[in-house]
Amino acid sequence: MNGLNAVLATIPSPDRGVWYLGPLPIRAYALCIIAGIIVAIWWGERRWVARGGIKGEVTDIAVWAVPFGLVGGRLYHVITDNQKYFGPGKDPLAALEIWNGGLGIWGAIALGAVGAWIGCRRKGIPLPAMADALAPGIVVAQAIGRLGNYFNQELYGGDTTLPWGLEIYRRVTPEGREDALAGVAIDHTPIQIVHPTFLYELLWNLGVALLIVWADKKFRLGHGRAFAVYVAGYTAGRFWIELMRTDEATLIFGQRVNVFVSAVVFIGAVGYFLIARSRGEREDVAALRGTDLTGEPAAEAPEEPKAEEPADTDDVKEDADDKKNSPESVKPE
Template sequence: MLNGLNAVLATIPSPDRGVWFLGPLPLRAYALCIIAGIIVAIWWGERRWVERGGIKGDVTDIAVWAVPFGLVGGRLYHVITDNQKYFGPGKNPLTALEIWNGGLGIWGAIALGAVGAWIGCRRKGIPLPAMADALAPGIVVAQAIGRLGNYFNQELYGGDTTLPWGLEIYRRVTPEGREDALAGVAIDHTPIQVVHPTFLYELLWNLGVALLIVWADRKFRLGHGRVFALYVAGYTAGRFWIELMRTDEATLILGTRVNVFVSALVFLGAVAYFIIARSRGEREDIAASRATDTPVGEATGEPVVDAGDAKDQKDSPESVKPE
């Protein structure tokens, strides 16, 4: 009896639901965690960008492009790699649009988010690698916050375990009596499984990666996208072994989850970039490059006059003063 009580007290209980309602309006924990992560990433990225010589507000302007692209990319990657959940006999393809029910692939989010960031940086004349270095710690912390959404959704966990930090999984049902792990409410707190909380392993790993890249950036003054490359390498190293522990449905290649292969390939690419980019020299001086690229008068708000305009003004009658 005592041993059973200790086992129950040692495990991690799941929330009884992942959705709350304010009248007809659903408040989904997963969506709230994603939004909170985005806010943290922008806030921290803005601070780091200013510290590196950038202008306050640049990160917010870039996020206007990067965030929507990232959300679309993350969903596309998930739908493509887990297409069996949405397409085929008995499936409703329209559910692929229901992003609030979970399902964002980080690979697609980073890839297409980078395209959005590149567009924003190009419009503002900002080097993308420098911006990526400023954003990297905030991005990986945002991923950690997003994993809390998986906790509320009772998803992305591993196999059964007797370890003290095992996660309790409850049976959830809707008011109509239909079983639904995402939209339902736990009928009681009797676990139907105690499993490895792989979402928690990834959350903690991501926080460790954030600490690592901040330390390395300060100690070695990394630049030219090397902070971002270190983040990608650190994240994929953890995702590789965590992915092997997960038991949720996934697309397989040679009997192995597709994201295991993707993690390995992206890790190798990130390490290669980190090594090659070292030849580009010391960290970019954002303030100096801004001063060089900014036309005279722009910083003070005075109108900028080019050489041709100046000549025309000098030769015009209004510019001739009486002797």
């Protein structure tokens, strides 16, 4: 009975992560990524306008940042988990199948920042100011994206007897082949109950978003400092969550590569936050770009009236002599 109660208290996994609309596969992972991007753009737009930006500019920047970010995220995943795609019996072309999961946040942020920089440069927008506006939306987008890992039954930790343990099911294709991503769980008897590390990260990310909003409002963070809070907060959580994960990963000195990356990036983010303090309070986006809140060119200040130039001394002397010799200046004796 105790064992039955433990099972009933756990979190069930979805029976599948892919649905078919005719021949078209509808993947939960892709839907979560798209939903996260939409939320990040929507929230970033609101924050950008509130900070002095022009409505629609975040969408314009996203046209550059999102494709760069997706490519960067996939590249980082393929590089750090190359053993999944290269070597004896592996299919290198599977490295292109982004719909099957596998995006590294470090690569997504790094290359996404390059895309954002290009977009900002074209629009005449300071990148740090834009990054501050986007920061909480980005980390919430990551939280939404973690739901895709839930549907894919991936990114989980070791076995657990805790009430919030995640049930893992055996999924099979119609041909009877076992496939955790494309298969369907017919038997909902869990083959394993594990730590839902994807859920831990999801909740942590939401907490980081709240931290950014609070700190940004209280201290009027600018010059990229709100973005630094996001990076430092996220990496602090990712560090201990990575230590719990049991899925296959590249190891360095016996530890997962992302443990080291999290530590290095955390130190870099904290260092930037401290250095950027010397730049003062939040920058005025409209003033930096020379526009007002409506997007119209800022009105030029009226010119101050010029002081009259002093008359030439020779002219003054001649005027004085003429006045002295005039009839009106001669007094009767």
